[in-house]
Amino acid sequence: WWQTCTPIDIDGDGDLDIVAGNFGLNSRLKASSKEPVKLYINDFDDNGSAEQVMTYYLKGEEICFSSKTQLEKRMPALKKKFLYAADFAKASVEDIFGKKKLSTAQQRYADHFANTVFINQGKLSFQPMILPDAVQYSTLKAIVSIPSAKPTILLAGNFYEYNVEIGRMDADQGNYLHMKAGKPVVTQVPNRVLAGQVRKMQPITVKGKQAYIIAKNNGSWQILQQ
Incomplete structure (x- = not known):
């Protein structure tokens, strides 16, 4: 579920990489090529309109992401099919929606959720490198380059409006990213300046010094000075 991408020469070799x-x-929600998060789109209850059903894998078994109550709001027929929550909990995705409905549904897959840097190898080839754990705590929304002796990137994000099953993503407080010995290294921005829902960061000059204006969703503008 890509949120943003920025072409930047992060390794300083003269070509553009992608953060x-x-x-x-x-x-x-965990996703991989073997166990992706899936979205099925079909008229599952034959009411003339298509419904979306998201699934994910837990201990090797594909299960519905939405609860019984949430699914019943969109497909009331499920109330009669599964009177008790215990029965619904034991049912497979195929038991709930039927093999034919699933096989004829439009399907979308997500198999990679990590914030990632793609290192340019030349000839349109990029090597993906998953960023360190400190950058994986939340959704990454904003990326900007910082002029310095070694290529450095400022990262920030967070997103509060996910539904209750996912919960709000608010653990990111901003990080500096650079490469060291061919590997990505991050350092947290001090003083919680980038806490909150950062959406855009733009370089500006304040009294002759480099600074960044920070735009946050439902928050005040802030200035980060180097």
Whole structure:
């Protein structure tokens, strides 16, 4: 679930790499090529309109992301099919929606949630490198380059409006990113300046010195000075 991407020469070798913000790894949703998060789109209850059903894997089993109560709001027929929550909890995705409905549904997959840097290898080839754990605690929304002796990137994000099953993503407080010995290294921005829902960071000059104006969703503008 990519949120943003910025072409930047992060390793200082003269070509453009890509720093990409994603959903992050700090939620109950885990995704991989073998066990992706899936979205099925079909008219599951034959009412003339399509419903969306998201699933994920838990201990090797594909299960519904939405609760029984939430699914019943969109598909009331499920109330009669599964009178008790215990029965619903034991049912597979195929038991709930039917093999035919699932096989004929439009399907979308997500198999990579990590915030990632893609290192340019030349000839349109990029090597993905997952960023350190400190950058995976939340959704990454904003990326900006910082002029310095070694290429440095400022990262920030967070997103509060996910539903209750995911919970709000608010653990990121901003990080500086650079490469060291071919690996990404991060340092947290001090004083919680980048806590909150950062959406945009723009370089400006304040009294002849480099600074950054920080735009936050439902928050005041802030200035980060170097």
